[in-house]
Amino acid sequence: MSEAPWIERAEQALAAAGRKRGGARRAVLELLDTQRCALTALELEDALRGRSERAVSRASVYRILQDLEGLGLVQRVETGQAMVRFERVCAPEEHHHHLVCDGCGLVMPFSDPALERAISSLSERVPLKVSEHEIVLHGSCRDCAA
Amino acid sequence: MSEAPWIERAEQALAAAGRKRGGARRAVLELLDTQRCALTALELEDALRGRSERAVSRASVYRILQDLEGLGLVQRVETGQAMVRFERVCAPEEHHHHLVCDGCGLVMPFSDPALERAISSLSERVPLKVSEHEIVLHGSCRDCAA
DNA sequence: CTTAATGCAAACCGTTTGCATTTCA
DNA sequence: TGAAATGCAAACGGTTTGCATTAAG
Numbered sequence: 001m002s003e004a005p006w007i008e009r010a011e012q013a014l015a016a017a018g019r020k021r022g023g024a025r026r027a028v029l030e031l032l033d034t035q036r037c038a039l040t041a042l043e044l045e046d047a048l049r050g051r052s053e054r055a056v057s058r059a060s061v062y063r064i065l066q067d068l069e070g071l072g073l074v075q076r077v078e079t080g081q082a083m084v085r086f087e088r089v090c091a092p093e094e095h096h097h098h099l100v101c102d103g104c105g106l107v108m109p110f111s112d113p114a115l116e117r118a119i120s121s122l123s124e125r126v127p128l129k130v131s132e133h134e135i136v137l138h139g140s141c142r143d144c145a146a
Numbered sequence: 147m148s149e150a151p152w153i154e155r156a157e158q159a160l161a162a163a164g165r166k167r168g169g170a171r172r173a174v175l176e177l178l179d180t181q182r183c184a185l186t187a188l189e190l191e192d193a194l195r196g197r198s199e200r201a202v203s204r205a206s207v208y209r210i211l212q213d214l215e216g217l218g219l220v221q222r223v224e225t226g227q228a229m230v231r232f233e234r235v236c237a238p239e240e241h242h243h244h245l246v247c248d249g250c251g252l253v254m255p256f257s258d259p260a261l262e263r264a265i266s267s268l269s270e271r272v273p274l275k276v277s278e279h280e281i282v283l284h285g286s287c288r289d290c291a292a
Numbered sequence: 293c294t295t296a297a298t299g300c301a302a303a304c305c306g307t308t309t310g311c312a313t314t315t316c317a
Numbered sequence: 318t319g320a321a322a323t324g325c326a327a328a329c330g331g332t333t334t335g336c337a338t339t340a341a342g
Contacts, residue, residue, distance in 0.1 A: 108273065
């Protein structure tokens, strides 16, 4: 199941949940599908309005994201910044975490197999049935550290 | 420096920063000092109001926390819940991360040396001068999983 | 037709700020 | 006395909701 392209899995999951298709959600799905890293709702809205893509009202952006999150298609990323970020939940190979520059707000993805091993071994020794994990490294990016 | 009790270091750092002492902040410091894990501003306010402790207005709670965060005495913890949490920054031996039950909102601390090693080795290979990291495991606690 | 999707504007709510007052050094 | 600390209430800003409209199946 996770081999199918994300956007297809998404449409499928939505259909399975008895949802009807709509242009706003389709536009959000398509934009999310092109993104490497987490966006805020506002960034999403602007990206959709700015380009040729279909404009989507802010309320719909939030509703759609919330909805996709509930279906496990999107996950929220908390970076310590004012706004929450969202990104698609992708195949294990693309699983990543985030670097946040506290100076300029830049957010970058990274991944590290050793870290994942540590997390997964840890997850079995902890009093919680772990379903997901989020790791954020804070610091200064190259420009800000200079 | 990190061998001194946290509350003393805090008072010291505040004095060094040219701050004057005050009852509200003192009460917040004392409460934070007794806590094992992160609290929300509201929980702090309630704890101070409820008990015999000195009541502190919500605005002051936030201002004090923000202030302490700026001095590196307190850190914020984002758990994906509505409110941000705060806890004192303690000695390395007490360094920990958080387990969050998405069912009931329970937040528990945990620590894992292997994980810390993975993080610190990773921190040197990443395009960010890492100053801190935050790890949150989400899942279901024993009661909620049952 | 019946239910979901969407937009708009208003409501929410955690957090911050302005301002007047008190307290500390 | 001058600067910091505090409380109160109002302002903020990201997110959510209510309601009327449109569109999918």
